[in-house]
Amino acid sequence: MCDNHQKPITATDTPAFFAIDNYGFPEAGEHPADPPNYYPPYFTSERFKKLGYHVEELRGGFYWVTSGGYDAAFVVTEDGVIAIDAPPTLGENMLAAIEDVTDKPVTHVIYSHWHSDHIGAASVFGPGVQIVAHAITKELLERFPDPNRPVPTLTFDTDYTLTVGGVTLELSYKGENHCPGNIFIYAPAQKVLTVIDIISPGSATFMHCDASQNITGWYQAQEQLLKFDFDFLVAGHHMRYGTPETVKASIEYFADVLDGAQAAVDRFSRSDALIGILDGAGWDKVFVGTENWINSMANYATRYVLEKRTSNGQLWSERLAGVTTQTKYHAYTVLESIRLERPRPNYRLRGENPPPFLT
Template structure:
């Protein structure tokens, strides 16, 4: 537990409903229930509770598979099945889902990116499949070998068009976003787009912008999704597939996170304010002052997002699941993105004394 010196100095900027129990853990009752529309009917079904997966045809042989936390996809063609990803949380249930709808074998596997939480069960498809991935995904899997993530057999740099049994998938790399090598996978005939770990339809995504590496590019990828003509989005997480409206909702939410983070930096980083925050705990407690500064900004940005009326007049907690638990993590990550990835408005001039610490 933190001592008094380590508490954020801007406690008044913390949303009022962030209650904790005597151990410091959040009180569930202090958080609003998830919006009821977050949980689709399949989630409450006896079949899902028993089997642990749900499979649904989106359009013309393109299927979405979910464990209720992770999702993947596959396409049935006249010559076999194309699988997209193999999350360990689905594991062999991915095979069960395919067998639910076809007797055809998996002939091709596409890796969206190299992270094990999305392709860590790819070994289930056996040794005779073609595996398509980006060049960087190959490089990373060669560097960090994993017997459960077989190496790709086909790689590409910018674009690859895969046609199997009359079904075409267009694979594109638009640069690093969530991670290097994360690709866009588009089925033009079915109007289904697969882009993993950029948005989570109906929710706020996992903390720290879904553990993404290039946050500026991650924001860019959200808008790149909207450049496609799609009706369905396979996004990698959570309870449902995406639609254009759900994507726009996620873009609006993270726009508010970015707005709040910038306002927090503007409020707490001017030299006089920054000096006061950093030095308040004492000259011999610099890192305590630093934590106070970061916490103050994160609290301020979180409060901005959670108390703001959104475009339809509701709070974000009434529209998206997980915002009261995840927003502060997003706020911190976006704050760091602003400080590290985006242009600074000024820099210290020669001969200037204050501030003693450069934000």
């Protein structure tokens, strides 16, 4: 692991080529333990070990349900229950959690997005419920039918207000982020926001920016979270619900990932660095050289993040769980986002700067 007192690297003070430096890919025993506050008390309780789920009221009849890896939610109203998502890892335990607090039936189900790891058990609610989702989610589920993910019965394009039994939920779509159709679900009276797969409170999030499709939109969604007046965030994953502070920590972490990735792209896209990497692989092994080039950038960005002192003076591995295993995947995904989704600084002029293998 890194020297904790080493100053963060920059684009101007590191070697041009360290593809063979496997920084950020340590053996399992070399990883530090997760921050102790990452694991809440329920995780080691006998009840959780026996039942496999935890349910907790956040405020005003709005409940958070977790399997310790996947999260969902439900709201108890005067006329019935509104469920939000149904991860297969919860499955029928979602029904058990609801039955723990009310005998009212589930009348409505909201799909956050179409991915089966979050709604792949929606059939447990039966055929009589109204299913609310974005229009894109319905289109995708019609295109790729799944009996465990019934097709939505009510859709919207931009905004929709769902009021059931005196409870209001405000649904909005701000464009593609984690995937097309991924929506914001806000309970203004309870100040609970549900947005899935944008951050994972207390952790570095699952690899490749939580397997997101539009990384620029995904970054934008992080900032959009803070535009809501919320006290609790249901985020879809891991050990705990979120707060504004955990959102801010995640935003800071991924800002560092972006900074490191941008510095890596800038550094290793220079002709001298690129030629050095290709020469090292051999000109008859173009794809080996390409892999070395990408690995060089990913390792550079990973080292930048893992060695950087954060805003409170700690390393990221001391603040968020999973940093030493997930950062390298985020670094690759973000640097590819820079190359593919963000503006290019220039382009080749006619007759100038030919590719090095043509010189």
